[in-house]
Amino acid sequence: MRPDELRRIAEGLGREPTIVELHAFDAQWSEHCSYKSSRHLLKQLPTTGPDVVLGPGEDAGILHLGEHNGVRYGVVIAHESHNHPSQVVPFEGAATGVGGIVRDVLCMGAEVIGLADCLRFGRVEDPNSHQRYVAQQVVDGIAAYGNAIGVPNIAGDVYFDEGFNDNCLVNVIALGLVKESEIIHSRAPENSAGWDIVLVGKATDASGFGGASFSSLTLEEANQEANKSAVQVPDPFLKNVIMRASYRVFEYLREKKITAGFKDLGAGGIMGCTAELCAAGGYGAIIDLDDVNVAVENLPPEVIAVGETQERLCWILPGDATLDVLRIYNEEFSLPEIARGARAVVIGAVQSDKRYVMRHGSEIVMDVPIDFLTGAISEERPSACHGEPVEPSPSSAQRARDEGLRQLLSGLNACSREPLFKQYDAVVRGTTVIARGRADAGVIAPVPGAPFGVALSVGRSVSEAVRKVVAVGARPIGLTDCLNFGNPNNEEHYAQLVRAVSDLANDAKKFELPFVSGNVSLYNESSSGTAIPSSPIIGCVGVVDDLRNIVTLGFKHPESDLYFIATPGLAVVCEAMAKRLVLSASALGSDGLLNAAARMAFAADNDFGAEFGGAQAFVDQFDGWLIEVADPEAFAHLAATRIPSEAWRRVGTTTVADLEGEVDISVGESAHDLDELRAAWSKPLTEIYA
């Protein structure tokens, strides 16, 4: 905390803060909690639209998914980074990232139905390098946690770049399903003065103490050991039981028609969660730290108050419901027997005045105006320039021609991700329609018996994420972002953030899509002052209105026409898919059209290749789709009447084995043998992940 912030606290309180108050303000006013460098920027992002059920502001956003048997369903989406902890303690850091995002979705009253992970690692070629260790452990941590709680991992991406040598990125997205009439809000309900504040979960310990402010620092090599204590310890086994017990509590509250408040404990621990819950409802709170179930004796009050022990949630409940809810957690789901010290316990009450008070022993260790504690602290920083847009990475499509397609496909950033993601359970819950690898976006059918499904993709830009969702035949309905940048005190790095947010806002408006949730991770910078490459990560949610219209990646037939369509032709692609004119599709990435064709050939169930005749000019395309068309005449008619001729073009056909039994991806005179390509593409990550 900076001296000027300390002064602000003392002035606001009219006295020197206590130790507990100091730690509380430190957490609450940290970058991690308060978005102080980014809040004013994020206001540019569009957040409203016809499909928005709940925009940003609570723990997760909600979009309208569909209606079935007269019930309106919403899809809940939240996005989180766990970069700093994952760099320091990769397995636990990444696992707790999954745990945190799952709680964000759960506490909206939703069932957690899907996960995606977006990873950035440094150079992993050296088997003895720390970078490789991080890249392996992070994946193990995500797998161990997500698999155990039973949420399918359906989408994601991973890239390797030496810019992430000192700071890996671990971003996780979670999806939930909620009936729109049964959403639970992260605030003390109306007329809740005097209601109980109930803490649920793991016994509070000293793990994760200082977590919020730790994540608002650059990682200093020398402090890595000390930083480990700021990382929380995950317990997916306990979380599995808490999730199921919470589903039971949702059921109980619905039966009894009780309105409650529910929020997960994240940054700032008990203090952060209870203060925000009560402040959001216009109330204050009194918390008895002596009533908190602790794992170790004699924890100092500031550790109990702000420590970020994992696997905890908090309810605001009317008195007559409290005993039943305690019984569900403690007896029916036997939390105390599941993990030592775990339980649900009343720790305080909602107060009608707007003060936030904490008692410990016979002392008042904290007594502050609640709005002062939780109020936004915002600062606009100078930035070097609002100058040039960040150029997309140089087109590797160009390299595909220069170095050969095989070379490109064997690169760490283009090769098969299967060795990594096959460690993730993609099919638990039995709702998976498209698992990772078979299309550019994952699809699940979360409502039993309903004809619709939800698609989820991730990308490095709004456009890429949207293209991927469209490529499976879904209609994009909303976005979520995680902005991973360097130290905002550095004007140049800050300028990149400023620029990125304005680009995201423009792109989202162009596609008429709202951002409903997001996360900002700054200070991704090493002691030498080297920041990570600016890394906005975008998640896109789409609705598949009719699951029968889904389109996958793999080529389906020989001698089908292949078309390129530029991104502005989005509506045509959607319509062609709804009319079942598209057999297979891929969103083009920076690796271009040939790479997409190769991936479509690899994903096919039979050996199909592709032939691109005079399509040289289109090989470098990365902004659009490559689609296999079922009825070229009908498709051409549709496209011609809707988009300008330069935005779409027939570029080739699918092929089968020639007389020698060879299947190729060929461009003009040069042919690439499919088996060789597949071998080159399949191999690179097996050494690291198998």
Place this chain on the structure above:
Amino acid sequence: MSARVAVLVFPGTNSESETVRICRDVGLDAESVHWSNAGRLPSYAAYVLPGGFAYEDRIRAGAISAHDPMMDYVIEAAGEGKLVLGICNGAQILLEAGLVPGTAAVRKPTAAFTRNAPSGKFVCKHVHIKLAIDPARCAITAALPNGAVIPAWAAHGEGRLAANAEHLDEITLGSHLAFVYAHADGTVDDRAVPNGSALGCAGLTNKKGNVLAIMPHPERDAWNFNHPDVWRNDRASGDILAPSGGATLLRAFAHAVRAL
């Protein structure tokens, strides 16, 4: 009234909802029974132990759960000839409880489902399993055709059958090897085995043939939309919300439950 089936939920189970759903879809009166309601178990006609990580798979998958009080009831029920189906974690628990292959005393396992080979890692992969016994050898498979091939998803970290040579012989000679991993066309070779399992084992039954333990999840290929081939060639034809290949095994189970 259809027979009542209990889907057991241990602390750490994660596949109870889809298991209950497909059981109901094939006509069973199924519901999940929670560990704190273990006392209700004797009133059910049959039992399904679903997938997950019961008791965190501490020690070895299924090892702790085999000693959960719920298993006292299951062991007793199996002894009485009631039907018991274990899927994935449920299969591991049945093995650790000694109910399959059932060649020694209960809770004295002679084989284990242990870490996948060669990677030692969790594997999520679409697979096929093939009936390797006379269908009538096991009550749960009795309604299946000879050599039935059933699609399923393997999703486990500890699915490799391991036992010493003597006990592997017991399994083979006693016709306990109910299912082996196979390709979609029914051919059997090492490439079809996702985890290095001895004998290519994907499922075991006991001597009496009333207990079946299978490692991969047929209930996750239960509806057409779950099945990867649905998107092959032309569009999904027919009803993609209808039961799929994996439901075949559950239907055979339902048939057996009703025949009790």
